[in-house]
Amino acid sequence: MSLDIYAERLIQYYERPHNKGKMEDPSVHMHEENVTCGDTLTIYLKMKDGKVEDVKFDGDGCAISMASASMITDFIKGKTLEEIEKMNVSTVLNVIGIDPGPGRLHCATLSMRAIKGAVFAFEHKPLDASTKEM
Secondary structure, eight states: OOHHHHHHHHHHHHHSOSSBSOOSSOSEEEEEEETTTTEEEEEEEEEETTEEEEEEEEEEOOHHHHHHHHHHHHHHTTOBHHHHHTOOHHHHHHHHOSOOOTTTHHHHHHHHHHHHHHHHHHTTOOOOHHHHTO
């Protein structure tokens, strides 16, 4: 696919996000902020049998951060906690289909940082190195 097609897909997810909204009674939630550009995001996860049964996100930010949150939340549904723990920046770039460049990478990875933070908090584990670097 050309970059234009990926950019169009990103805009579609920004304009019509999946999984956006607050969740009643989540198993865990995590709030993250991008202080450099003002993006804010809260992830809500509902866990069942060691897997993500449902996920929602709420927040405000640029097209890249909000579209990435929409795409990533679709991607993690049904994934095990162990699968999510192994996800990294490459996972995000594969899911969104573009490399936003070093200046906007933190926008693209905001939702994954929040998701992994929520999973580690749920399991009472410290953050791993790849999450801290996002």
